[in-house]
Amino acid sequence: MDSNSKLFKAWIEDRISGLPDAIVVHILSFLETRYAVQTCLLSHRWNNVWTYVPNLEVHVNSLKCGVDQHVRESGLVDRVLLFRNLSNIHKFHLACLGIEDYFYRIDAWICTAIRRNVVELELDLWTTPSNSYTGLLKLPRSIFICKTLVVLKLVLTDHVIAIPPDSSCFPSLKYLDVQLCHPVAAKSLAKLFSCRYSALEELIIHGNIGRLRGDEVLNLNISAPRLKRLQIRFCAVPEDDPYATDGGYEYKIFVNANAPNLEEFNVKYLLASYTLNSVKSLSKVELKLKGLHAGENLYFADRIHKLFAEIVNVKCLSVLASIVGDPDIAYQYPMPTFNNLNQLELRLQTCCSWQSLPIFLNASPNLEYLVLENNINCRAHGADIDDADDGDVDDSDDYDSHISDNYDEDDLVHEWSPPRVVPICLLSCLKTIYLRGFRGRSDEIEVAGYLLKHGKVLNKVTIHTSNFCEESVMELWQTFSRLPRGSKTCEIEWILPKL
Amino acid sequence: MSEGDMAVIKPKMLKSYIWLQTTDGSIQQVEQEVAMFCPLICREVIQKGMGSSKTHAISLPERVNTAMLSLILDYCRFHQVLGRSNKECKSFDEKFIRMDTQRLCELTSAADSLQLKPLVDLTSRALARIIEGKTPEEIREIFHLPDDLTEEEKLEPLKNVTDDPRIRLLNRLYARKRKELKEREKLKNTENGEQNDDRSVDDLLSFINGEIGDSKEIKSSKNKKKNRRRKDQQKNTCLYEANGSHEEKSLNFVCPSDDVNKFRPSPSLTLTLQDLEHDSLNDQLELDDGDIDDEIDPALKAQIDREVEDFARRLNSDWPQRMQEILSLGQERRRAQFSVNGNDSLRRYA
Numbered sequence: 001m002d003s004n005s006k007l008f009k010a011w012i013e014d015r016i017s018g019l020p021d022a023i024v025v026h027i028l029s030f031l032e033t034r035y036a037v038q039t040c041l042l043s044h045r046w047n048n049v050w051t052y053v054p055n056l057e058v059h060v061n062s063l064k065c066g067v068d069q070h071v072r073e074s075g076l077v078d079r080v081l082l083f084r085n086l087s088n089i090h091k092f093h094l095a096c097l098g099i100e101d102y103f104y105r106i107d108a109w110i111c112t113a114i115r116r117n118v119v120e121l122e123l124d125l126w127t128t129p130s131n132s133y134t135g136l137l138k139l140p141r142s143i144f145i146c147k148t149l150v151v152l153k154l155v156l157t158d159h160v161i162a163i164p165p166d167s168s169c170f171p172s173l174k175y176l177d178v179q180l181c182h183p184v185a186a187k188s189l190a191k192l193f194s195c196r197y198s199a200l201e202e203l204i205i206h207g208n209i210g211r212l213r214g215d216e217v218l219n220l221n222i223s224a225p226r227l228k229r230l231q232i233r234f235c236a237v238p239e240d241d242p243y244a245t246d247g248g249y250e251y252k253i254f255v256n257a258n259a260p261n262l263e264e265f266n267v268k269y270l271l272a273s274y275t276l277n278s279v280k281s282l283s284k285v286e287l288k289l290k291g292l293h294a295g296e297n298l299y300f301a302d303r304i305h306k307l308f309a310e311i312v313n314v315k316c317l318s319v320l321a322s323i324v325g326d327p328d329i330a331y332q333y334p335m336p337t338f339n340n341l342n343q344l345e346l347r348l349q350t351c352c353s354w355q356s357l358p359i360f361l362n363a364s365p366n367l368e369y370l371v372l373e374n375n376i377n378c379r380a381h382g383a384d385i386d387d388a389d390d391g392d393v394d395d396s397d398d399y400d401s402h403i404s405d406n407y408d409e410d411d412l413v414h415e416w417s418p419p420r421v422v423p424i425c426l427l428s429c430l431k432t433i434y435l436r437g438f439r440g441r442s443d444e445i446e447v448a449g450y451l452l453k454h455g456k457v458l459n460k461v462t463i464h465t466s467n468f469c470e471e472s473v474m475e476l477w478q479t480f481s482r483l484p485r486g487s488k489t490c491e492i493e494w495i496l497p498k499l
Numbered sequence: 500m501s502e503g504d505m506a507v508i509k510p511k512m513l514k515s516y517i518w519l520q521t522t523d524g525s526i527q528q529v530e531q532e533v534a535m536f537c538p539l540i541c542r543e544v545i546q547k548g549m550g551s552s553k554t555h556a557i558s559l560p561e562r563v564n565t566a567m568l569s570l571i572l573d574y575c576r577f578h579q580v581l582g583r584s585n586k587e588c589k590s591f592d593e594k595f596i597r598m599d600t601q602r603l604c605e606l607t608s609a610a611d612s613l614q615l616k617p618l619v620d621l622t623s624r625a626l627a628r629i630i631e632g633k634t635p636e637e638i639r640e641i642f643h644l645p646d647d648l649t650e651e652e653k654l655e656p657l658k659n660v661t662d663d664p665r666i667r668l669l670n671r672l673y674a675r676k677r678k679e680l681k682e683r684e685k686l687k688n689t690e691n692g693e694q695n696d697d698r699s700v701d702d703l704l705s706f707i708n709g710e711i712g713d714s715k716e717i718k719s720s721k722n723k724k725k726n727r728r729r730k731d732q733q734k735n736t737c738l739y740e741a742n743g744s745h746e747e748k749s750l751n752f753v754c755p756s757d758d759v760n761k762f763r764p765s766p767s768l769t770l771t772l773q774d775l776e777h778d779s780l781n782d783q784l785e786l787d788d789g790d791i792d793d794e795i796d797p798a799l800k801a802q803i804d805r806e807v808e809d810f811a812r813r814l815n816s817d818w819p820q821r822m823q824e825i826l827s828l829g830q831e832r833r834r835a836q837f838s839v840n841g842n843d844s845l846r847r848y849a
Contacts, residue, residue: 015604016626016642023611023623030627041635043644 017045021052029055033080054090056080056113061097074102081112088148089113091120098128100159103137114142120151126181127159135159144169144195153177155207161188168196175202182210182239186218193222200224204231209253211238218253220272227259235269251299265311271303276310285311286318290349290376301326305333312336318345320376322352324359335363345371354416354447361423368429373436374444375466414443418450426454435463440476449483458490465496517544518556521565526556529572536575538614560612566602567609574618596625600641603629 016024028036028050036050058080060073077094092113099106106125113121125137137160143149144164150172154162156179170176176197180189186209197203203224212218222230236250253272262278268288276282287307300323311317317338323329325348341364346357361367433451438444452461463480465473473496480492515531517540534550535541543549543557550557559568577583577591596603603622610618630638639646 014643014645015601015608017644019604019608020611023607023619026619027607027623027626027630030624031631035631038635039630039638042639043647046644 017043021049024049025052025054028053032057032059034058034076037076037080051084052087053084054088055093056089056091057093057095059095061095074105077109078105081109087116089116089118091122092118093120093122093124095122095124097126099125099137100127100135103135106137107140111140111142114140114146114149117148118146119148121149122151122153123160124155125160126155126157136161138163141165145171147171149173151175153179155179155181156184156189156192157181158183158185161185161191163188163191164195166195168198170195170197170199172199173197174199176200177204178206180205180207180209180234182208182237184209186212186216190219190221193220195223197222197224198226200227202229203227204233206231206233208239209234209236212236212252216252218272220253220255222255222257222259224257224259225261227257227262229264229266230257230259230262231266231268232270232272232274233266233268250303267307271300271307273303274307274310278310279313282311282314284316285314287321288318288347289321289323301329301333304329305335309336312338313340314338315340316343316345317341318347318371319356319360320347320349322349322356325353325356327353327355330355330359335359338364339366341367343367343369343371345373347373347376349376354414354443357447358419358423361425362419362421365424366429367425369432369434370430371434371436372447375437375439414441416443416446416450422454426451427456429457430455431457431459433458433461435461438463438465440465440472445476445479448480452480452483452485452490454486455490456486458485458487460491460493462493462495465494470496517550518553519550519568520556520558521563521568522559522561523564525565526553527568528553530576532579533572533576536579536615537571538616540613560609562605562612563609564605567605570602570606571609571613571615571618575615578617592621596621600626600629604642 019027024046028039033053033056036053039046040048040050058073058077060077074096092110094106094109096106110121110123121143123139127135139154139160139162143152143162149170152170152173152175154160154177156162164170178189178192184207189209203222209218232255236253250271251273253270254275255272256275258277260277261281262276263281264284264286265276265278265282266286266288267274268286269291271289289304304321304323324335344360344364344367346360348354348356357372361370433455435448438448448461448463452458455461463476465476473494477494516528517531517534518526518528519534519540520526535544539560540550540557549555563571574595577595578588598606603625607619607622607626610622629641633641638644
């Protein structure tokens with residue numbers, strides 16, 4: 001009875017097989033399909049569990065080990081799709097490298113997923129990096145008319161294009177994430193948005209579109225009446241020569257978003273010409289234009305000014321655009337008045353002057369909450385593609401990144417000259433100030449002193465230092481306690497960085 | 500308002516408690532906000548008014564024992580506090596699920612019965628991470644799964660890693676054997692009606708190792724005990740065969756399938772011959788074959804050894820004579836198996 005007791009013992013200790021089917025399927029749904037399918041070899045109970053897993057995640061990588069591997073892996077996809085039962089696929093993530101060998105099969109896989117009423121589709125399709133290949137994978141038409149598709153993430157390259165049929169497409173699509181991998185024909189990107197996205201709520205475009213050749217112009221017309229969040233995070237930098245003098249293809253890019261319900265608008269890298277028809281609905285805007293330094297082409301000033309005019313009714317604004325502080329520009333392009341602006345986050349690079357502070361303060365009469373971030377790393381022009389597409393990384397949380405080698409010691413830039421007239425918001429409504437990346441330089445203390453002195457309704461000033469040693473913080477603390485305060489209720493809070 | 504509702508919203512008490520009873524009998528009281536984090540408890544309190552006193556304690560589903568309940572309550576206690584940052588939650592979760600796999604499974608089960616979805620997700624992900632990237636053997640070992648798929652596993656084509664022509668041949672032979680097994684199955688077990696989705700098992704097995712050529716060979720079935728045992732016998736003999744005189748045999752048997760087919764007077768005979776062939780080759784090249792050895796009774800070993808020697812001798816004689824032998828051997832062997840079955844203690848599946 002040796003085998004008997006062994007079996008009995010196994011039954012006692014095997015807890016995972018005792019879990020209900022739904023849970024086991026749930027566990028397997030977190031695995032890459034290859035591993036989920038392997039579980040059918042575990043024991044009888046696990047024989048067919050994998051066929052009920054609604055998520056498929058497949059990676060086909062032909063660069064790994066020769067042709068055999070890739071043929072086998074793509075064969076796996078075929079067989080998985082054939083042998084799993086006919087239930088719906090909830091999520092299909094297909095990541096393939098070297099797709100030039102099996103375009104038609106990819107087409108079949110995507111069509112199968114659509115027939116199984118896929119809800120979330122993620123397509124990372126890459127050809128083998130090489131300059132000579134000229135084939136083209138057009139995503140199947142059934143994607144565009146799929147009624148169940150809610151989330152779509154895809155990568156557009158010069159070998160993978162998506163051209164929707166004429167009228168409205170994606171009837172249920174709420175979330176669209178498009179990654180551009182240069183070189184992408186501007187035409188194909190424009191065509192993707194040539195139809196109406198009736199259900200779309202969130203749109204993200206990121207990556208690098210590369211060089212716009214000759215007379216090529218990119219006209220992105222986004223028609224999405226329900227769009228709430230729009231993120232334009234792509235750049236136009238020729239990858240073969242990031243420091244090219246004919247760079248800055250932004251001037252050839254026009255983004256026209258017909259989104260009357262737009263609530264959030266994020267722009268990173270790209271100062272295209274933006275037209276938004278979202279006069280009343282915008283609540284949160286984030287502009288992160290690191291490469292736009294003071295002293296640049298005045299052309300950009302025009303665009304920035306236009307952009308500010310578009311977002312003039314915003315409630316929360318976060319700006320990183322050093323060009324705003326340029327005195328020539330400030331004179332030529334006066335800032336519009338942000339009447340609804342309640343919260344402002346002003347982020348200044350090391351090359352930037354303090355000039356943008358009074359400009360913004362004067363433009364926001366109803367400002368209540370101010371975040372002032374100083375000493376942001378200012379890299380050389382054109383090198384910003386290094387941090388291209390850091391996704392959701394919120395680098396404003398990492399204060400230590402401000403301690404950099406690029407610290408600019410140019411005193412002129414950091415001179416603070418107080419404005420002639422005290423901004424209204426300081427006198428009447430600014431209640432909270434948050435200073436980040438504070439180093440304790442004399443000009444920084446001057447600025448803080450100015451705000452403290454004229455902030456008549458200030459409640460709280462929080463200072464987040466990037467100084468490590470306690471003595472300098474004590475010094476600063478003492479200096480600050482001696483500064484005159486315009487508001488009796490104002491208290492100062494110091495936050496030291498974690499060691 | 501029912502009594503239960505009153506208990507929940509009593510204003511004068513500083514803290515309300517809810518009484519819970521687990522299946523192993525223990526009753527405990529838990530802070531209300533912590534307990535209400537579980538949808539099942541929440542529903543019991545609100546809809547049925549239970550849990551207000553010791554006598555009306557909410558009886559929890561049987562999958563929730565005292566140990567699991569305390570873990571779950573720890574989880575609830577942390578997460579029901581509002582305003583925790585993402586980082587805090589993540590680091591708590593990471594520390595929370597550091598436990599052995601048995602407890603993790605129990606916890607998943609308990610959380611599921613209480614319908615606490617965030618905890619189910621957390622534990623499921625942890626279990627998925629454990630399963631990920633491991634071979635079936637490793638997974639079986641971690642979770643103590645019974646290894647009851649051995650037969651089919653043995654039929655599984657080997658990974659064609661080295662692209663060895665012999666392995667390719669072996670895979671093809673395997674596929675043919677599976678087909679024949681299925682036919683034999685159908686012949687012998689007509690009364691069982693076990694025609695459920697057996698096909699898929701084998702398909703899965705073949706494609707998992709990416710055996711492209713054999714995609715056509717589909718038929719096989721889960722073997723009944725009888726067949727299993729019979730093949731075990733064959734395999735065991737072959738094991739010793741392989742050790743003994745494999746070299747010579749390999750010369751004879753690693754030939755193109757055509758040659759083998761030439762000597763095929765009847766399907767059943769061929770089956771036997773090929774069985775032996777395949778198993779021996781299999782045993783030589785087998786990658787993971789721990790199980791057979793464990794189960795062999797030493798008393799039987801000697802007998803099998805003898806038979807192996809016998810057979811080896813016969814195989815090394817010339818063909819026509821060999822054919823004669825085999826014809827008789829086939830029948831003998833079957834008879835021998837039955838007799839061996841009668842008094843042996845070699846049993847895989849009691």
